[in-house]
Amino acid sequence: MAILVFVESADGKIKKTSLEAVAFAHAMGDAVTAIALGTIDSGELEAIGKYGANKVLSVADARLDQGVIKAYAAVLMQAMEAEGADTLVLANSSLGTPVGASVAIKMGASLASNVIELPKTDGGYIVKQSIYTGKAFAQVELKNEKKVIGIKKNAVELKEVGSNATVSAFAATLSEDDFGTKITATDKATGDILLPEAEIVVSGGRGMKGPEHWGMLEELAKTLGAATGCSKPVSDIGWRPHHEHVGQTGVKVAPQLYVAIGISGAIQHLAGVNSSKCIVVINKDADAPFFKAADYGIVGDAFDVVPKLTEALKAAK
Amino acid sequence: MKILVCISHVPDTTSKINFVEDNTKFDAAGVQFIIGPYDDYALARAIELKESMGATVTVLNVGQAETEPTIRKALAIGADDAIRVNAFPSDSFFVASQIAEHAKGFDLVLMGRESIDYNTGVVHSMVGEMLGIPSLSPVMKLDIEGDLVKMQREIEGGKESLEAKLPLVAGCQEPIAEWKIPNMRGIMSARTKPLNVVEPKAVDKPVDFKKYELPPAKGAVKMISEDNVSELVTLLKNEAKVL
Numbered sequence: 001m002a003i004l005v006f007v008e009s010a011d012g013k014i015k016k017t018s019l020e021a022v023a024f025a026h027a028m029g030d031a032v033t034a035i036a037l038g039t040i041d042s043g044e045l046e047a048i049g050k051y052g053a054n055k056v057l058s059v060a061d062a063r064l065d066q067g068v069i070k071a072y073a074a075v076l077m078q079a080m081e082a083e084g085a086d087t088l089v090l091a092n093s094s095l096g097t098p099v100g101a102s103v104a105i106k107m108g109a110s111l112a113s114n115v116i117e118l119p120k121t122d123g124g125y126i127v128k129q130s131i132y133t134g135k136a137f138a139q140v141e142l143k144n145e146k147k148v149i150g151i152k153k154n155a156v157e158l159k160e161v162g163s164n165a166t167v168s169a170f171a172a173t174l175s176e177d178d179f180g181t182k183i184t185a186t187d188k189a190t191g192d193i194l195l196p197e198a199e200i201v202v203s204g205g206r207g208m209k210g211p212e213h214w215g216m217l218e219e220l221a222k223t224l225g226a227a228t229g230c231s232k233p234v235s236d237i238g239w240r241p242h243h244e245h246v247g248q249t250g251v252k253v254a255p256q257l258y259v260a261i262g263i264s265g266a267i268q269h270l271a272g273v274n275s276s277k278c279i280v281v282i283n284k285d286a287d288a289p290f291f292k293a294a295d296y297g298i299v300g301d302a303f304d305v306v307p308k309l310t311e312a313l314k315a316a317k
Numbered sequence: 318m319k320i321l322v323c324i325s326h327v328p329d330t331t332s333k334i335n336f337v338e339d340n341t342k343f344d345a346a347g348v349q350f351i352i353g354p355y356d357d358y359a360l361a362r363a364i365e366l367k368e369s370m371g372a373t374v375t376v377l378n379v380g381q382a383e384t385e386p387t388i389r390k391a392l393a394i395g396a397d398d399a400i401r402v403n404a405f406p407s408d409s410f411f412v413a414s415q416i417a418e419h420a421k422g423f424d425l426v427l428m429g430r431e432s433i434d435y436n437t438g439v440v441h442s443m444v445g446e447m448l449g450i451p452s453l454s455p456v457m458k459l460d461i462e463g464d465l466v467k468m469q470r471e472i473e474g475g476k477e478s479l480e481a482k483l484p485l486v487a488g489c490q491e492p493i494a495e496w497k498i499p500n501m502r503g504i505m506s507a508r509t510k511p512l513n514v515v516e517p518k519a520v521d522k523p524v525d526f527k528k529y530e531l532p533p534a535k536g537a538v539k540m541i542s543e544d545n546v547s548e549l550v551t552l553l554k555n556e557a558k559v560l
């Protein structure tokens with residue numbers, strides 16, 4: 001059976017997490033159709049083929065330039081029917097997750113979220129999901145014929161497996177009612193590396209003493225090509241914007257490298273970073289709990305260590 | 318206005334997670350249970366709306382008898398009455414089906430952005446779809462003007478302002494409201510507030526949680542002297558291979 005993959009874009013570019021969804025679907029072995037909604041450059045759409053899409057559908061309706069959940073779910077359901085697809089694969093995100101859940105209910109599909117590896121099909125259709133904020137995993141059987149699979153970042157390694165795909169237009173029927181929820185404004189950092197998708201994250205805690213000292217972290221982040229994050233108290237006090245708050249009650253990150261500076265390593269903070277490949281901790285207190293969760297640690301004053309680290313990185317380039 | 322707040326009963330955020338019975342069941346021994354932290358925001362906003370514009374607040378939990386102290390806590394915080402659907406919350410679809418059964422007739426259904434056990438963040442979307450009403454999450458600001466709801470939703474790297482009509486479902490997160498702590502009077506009055514126990518509706522489960530596992534243990538940390546920061550750069554490059 002065919003698989004449909006919902007791909008998202010940001011700033012006119014297909015998101016890396018969505019390309020991972022394409023690669024994931026390709027690795028599942030069936031024919032893969034990717035679908036993108038809104039106005040996106042055709043070169044970007046064609047390139048989805050490199051990651052394993054056999055074809056790409058484009059719904060170039062300007063009303064879909066904004067992520068209207070209900071309208072998106074309606075389009076995806078129509079595309080699944082038109083393509084005879086029994087499985088929808090997408091990357092879990094602020095848009096993908098609710099859209100996937102709506103499609104699952106509309107179609108009577110089994111829904112899986114935060115899936116971290118390819119399904120196993122010997123003895124039922126079993127996926128592995130991350131639960132308890134990364135503190136555990138569950139083997140979940142998807143029992144219905146139709147399935148919606150949401151994948152977590154890094155569920156699969158991204159590599160080119162093919163060439164450009166042909167892009168065809170897909171005409172969806174949408175009603176006024178599908179746009180009943182109005183997006184009146186979007187306030188989004190453009191050009192910046194988005195924290196939930198970043199490969200490297202530089203994060204600061206209360207040990208940074210005040211917002212005026214973030215220049216130092218930003219300099220380090222710039223040198224590393226990293227996004228910046230923070231602990232919950234830091235965003236609660238308003239030193240940093242809310243969407244940078246990492247942890248159990250904030251953004252869950254899964255970068256290659258997480259650099260924690262002046263963060264004690266409370267269990268709620270660790271819950272948001274435990275999917276990182278490598279963790280570096282800089283803290284002046286040798287007993288800070290974060291060191292237990294770290295791969296590399298430096299005991300020292302951030303105000304000395306961070307500028308030195310930035311210099312060393314620049315020198316090594 | 319009638320507000321329904323759906324609360325999950327979950328292990329405290331500091332709990333050590335373990336499984337028993339050949340890794341098929343969560344080990345509740347020694348674990349402290351709480352109202353889901355995000356659900357607590359939903360409840361706090363509901364109480365604020367009740368105070369500012371007049372509303373009744375009903376809390377709903379899908380859970381077995383052991384969740385009653387958690388439900389009483391929500392009543393102590395200020396909810397007027399409660400429903401407990403007497404069943405183990407086996408999966409999101411099951412929970413959403415039970416909530417949808419009781420959510421008809423409410424103007425506003427508030428939930429948390431996600432439960433902290435299964436973290437699927439989908440129950441609100443499912444309930445919205447089942448009832449044919451809008452569902453938005455994670456909502457960090459929610460105000461009501463007539464039948465119009467003005468909201469702010471967090472998206473990757475920023476936020477989105479939205480408007481939709483009542484009735485609707487919202488999955489909440491900070492800073493929508495400040496967590497509320499029950500006072501003595503609240504705790505006393507909670508004891509006599511109605512807590513109705515109802516039996517679940519039968520549903521075919523689309524998923525089955527078979528087995529659980531813990532992540533592999535972490536290797537030891539390698540400490541580097543603060544006078545030798547360039548060694549860290551070398552290790553990140555050559556050993557960890559993350560640069």
Ligand SMILES: Cc1cc2nc3c(=O)[nH]c(=O)nc-3n(C[C@H](O)[C@H](O)[C@H](O)COP(=O)(O)OP(=O)(O)OC[C@H]3O[C@@H](n4cnc5c(N)ncnc54)[C@H](O)[C@@H]3O)c2cc1C
Nearest residue numbers: 205206207231232247248249262263264268269284285302
């Ligand atoms: C239900 C619940 C949910 C929560 N969710 C989250 C969450 O999602 N994310 C989160 O982060 N927290 C969360 N918390 C809060 C969490 O428990 C901690 O309070 C918080 O993470 C601490 O933040 P911090 O490490 O920045 O501050 P602190 O604990 O104050 O630590 C500051 C650290 O900086 C170090 N330091 C000080 N000066 C320097 C210096 N000059 N150089 C180097 N190091 C220095 C100190 O040694 C210390 O280790 C939650 C709490 C609860 C109860």
Ligand SMILES: Nc1ncnc2c1ncn2[C@@H]1O[C@H](COP(=O)(O)O)[C@@H](O)[C@H]1O
Nearest residue numbers: 323379406428429431432437438439440
């Ligand atoms: N057993 C439950 N009873 C009532 N509400 C629940 C239950 N489980 C989850 N919810 C609600 O659904 C939201 C999203 O949960 P989830 O989709 O599991 O992440 C939670 O924040 C709660 O508001």
